[in-house]
Amino acid sequence: MAASKPAHMLRDEDLVGTNLEGLKAAPLRARRVTSVYVYEAPVRLWHWTNAGAIVVLAITGFLIGAPPSTLAGEASAHFQMGWIRYLHFAAAWIFAVGFLGRVIWAFFGNIYSRELFYVPVWKLSFWRELWEEVLVYAFVKKYARKFIGHNALAQLTIFLCFTLTGLFMIATGFALYSDGTGIDSWEGRLFGWVMPLLGGNLATHFWHHIGMWVIILFVIIHVYTVTREDISSRQTLISAMINGYRNFRDDSRD
Amino acid sequence: MAALETFYEVMRRQGITRRSFVKYCSLTAAALGLGPEFIPQIAHAMETKPRTPVLWLHGLECTCCSESFIRSAHPLVKDVVLSMISLDYDDTLMASAGHQAEAILDEVMEKYRGNYILAVEGNPPLNEDGMYCIIGGRPFVDQLKRVAKDAKAIISWGSCASYGCVQAAAPNPTAATPVHKVVLDKPIIKVPGCPPIAEVMTGVITYMLTFDRIPELDRQGRPKMFYSQRIHDKCYRRPHFDAGQYVEAFDDEGARKGYCLYKVGCKGPTTYNACSTTRWNDGVSFPIQSGHGCIGCSEDGFWDKGSWYARLKDVSGFGIEASADRIGMTAAGVVGAGLAVHAAISALKRARYKGDDV
Structure with missing residues (x-):
């Protein structure tokens, strides 16, 4: 950085005529901020509903695979596994319908609402940005570029670990659900091809389980990176998913 | 060989009264889950249709399918073999042997070209030109292909013929191969299980004879009427599953109380078969009822899907x-x-x- 103050740091005269008039700019570290409306209301609503569904799905899904200890007393007094499975199916419906709604919104929303559903592998700039982002995470480069939507690394990770894995979980999930509703149900007709493809019913359970772990790992990394980026990057992330506005901490060119 | 008698003629010849015959038709309709309006249809079919010749071949197998078949109670296997079908070749059940037996095979194939049913128990090993299973001096795979060529339809008895079963388990040294991967141009009805339930076997045959068509099959080629539900769906221990009451070990209190065997690896939730409704040995019991989890014997590749005592397979x-x-x-x-x-x-x-x- 040059010795002179960056253009976005405000001087005392910049405060004249604002609600901060009369205060000293330097101790306030007052700065000019650019704000962009990135995440529209349906996207935000979907994000948090989806997050809740994933938490419920992971917990109940794990318990279906490894149930809690046996309950004493009459069977008629309990409905533990029944409730666990009920919650899993209810959350799964929310996840699936939400996913469908999110796909539909991609047609109506802004350009950032489409970032989840593709990776621009044909663009040289994508690969360059991906490499830069890797260097930033390896502490080689200090600052990444600014992105209004997702950076290249984030877009790739979300596409693989959320979009594709989520679709896989929906397909395998409905295929497994058709065990109960029957092969002539719409679930059985629509997703009956999944189990033979994956090597049978038990194998489908297995891959559905692996898919859960992929999403759990994604959630861990996602929460870490957005928190870290929110603190130390050149733009806001967490609040952007709450109020929709992404604030940039500097106006410098990349 | 004389012209084939109709079912009705054979039954009358064996001293069965008209009254018993009609009762038999209504019982068969009930066994197949059909309404009373189908009874005249069944009776008519049995009065007019000649008995269908069935050729029953044995490849790489343990004969458990045959052992199960001869214990059918509804209908009794004697009714099936003596009255319903014309079981012209089955080397474990037939009286003749050697050249005499092989001659019958050729005769039936010639006389009823395109009209006989081929039932296959076991499967052909393909390694070493099929030399791991020799029938009458020739590889079984040759016999299978020869008889299959002019068959009307093929029934794959058991998991061996349907999926490969134990002899096809990894590493499958003899390259044991299920029938549908060897015979590609015939309708194949898979009746998996190790062995299949006796009543399921005779039920499939009865259906095919009565209606002169193959039963409705699912995506994998199994008759829907017997394989459209899981063991789990009709299991009498299912309430314990929903309640959250499990056998944790085979000698614990839960085992004595008959709790759900899910945690000790029961494959009921992933196995399509009729065990929990039809049961075995004239409806006496089935594995879960005697305290052991289902091992999923009617599912594809069940030998290679991990422990029978763990919920999910290992990696x-x-x-x-x-x-x-x-x-x-x-x-x-x-x-x-x-x-x-x-x-x-x-x-x-x-x-x-x-x-x-x-």
Whole structure:
């Protein structure tokens, strides 16, 4: 950085005529901020509903695979596994319908609402940005570029670990659900091809389980990176998913 | 060989009264889940249709399918073999042997070209030109292809013929191959199970004879009427599953009380068969009723799908056999530790940040 103050740091005269008039700019570290409306209301609503569904799905899904200890007393007094499975199916419906709604919104929303559903592998700039982002995470480069939507690394990770894995979980999930509703149900007709493809019913359970772990790992990394980026990057992330506005901490060119 | 008699003629010849015959038709309709309006249809079919010749071949197998078949109670297997079908060739049940037996095979194939049903028990091994299974001096795969050529339809008895079963389990040294991968141009009805339930076997045959068509099949080629529901769906221990009451070990209180066997590896939730409704040995019992989990014997590749005493299959290739959960938790631990280190470095870098350089 040059010795002179960056253009976005405000001087005392910049405060004249604002609600901060009369205060000293330097101790306030007052700065000019650019704000962009990135995440529209349906996207935000979907994000948090989806997050809740994933938490419920992971917990109940794990318990279906490894149930809690046996309950004493009459069977008629309990409905533990029944409730666990009920919650899993209810959350799964929310996840699936939400996913469908999110796909539909991609047609109506802004350009950032489409970032989840593709990776621009044909663009040289994508690969360059991906490499830069890797260097930033390896502490080689200090600052990444600014992105209004997702950076290249984030877009790739979300596409693989959320979009594709989520679709896989929906397909395998409905295929497994058709065990109960029957092969002539719409679930059985629509997703009956999944189990033979994956090597049978038990194998489908297995891959559905692996898919859960992929999403759990994604959630861990996602929460870490957005928190870290929110603190130390050149733009806001967490609040952007709450109020929709992404604030940039500097106006410098990349 | 004389012209084939109709079912009715054979039954009358054996001293069965008209009254018993009609009763038999209504029982058959009930066994197939059909309404009373189908009874005249069944009776008419049995009065007019000649008995269908069935050729029953045995490949690489243990004869458990035959053992199961001869214990059918509804209908009695004697009714099936003596009255309903014309079981012209079945080397374990027939009286003749040697050249005489093989001659019958050729005769039936010639006389009823395109009209006989081929039932296959076991499967052909393909390695070493099929030399691992020799019938009448020739590889079984040759016999199978020869008889299949002019068959009307093929019934794959048991998991061997349907999927490969134990002899096709990894590493499958003889390349035992299910029938549908050897015979590609015939309708094949899979009746999996190790063995299949006797009543399911005779039920499939009865249906095919009565209606002169193959039963409705599911995506995998199994008759829907017997394989459209899981053991789990009709299991009498299902209430314990829903309640959350499980056998944790085979000698615990839950085992004595008859709780759900899910945690000790019961494959009922992933197995399509009629055991929990039809049961075995004239409806006496089935594996879960006698306290052992279902091993999923009617599912494709059940020998290779991991332990019969664990819920999910293990994953080899990690040095040890590891479960999906252990892999997932290890990965989560590694990623968590990596992120902790990354966060620490990020914090150190951040501590030197003055807050206004960019």
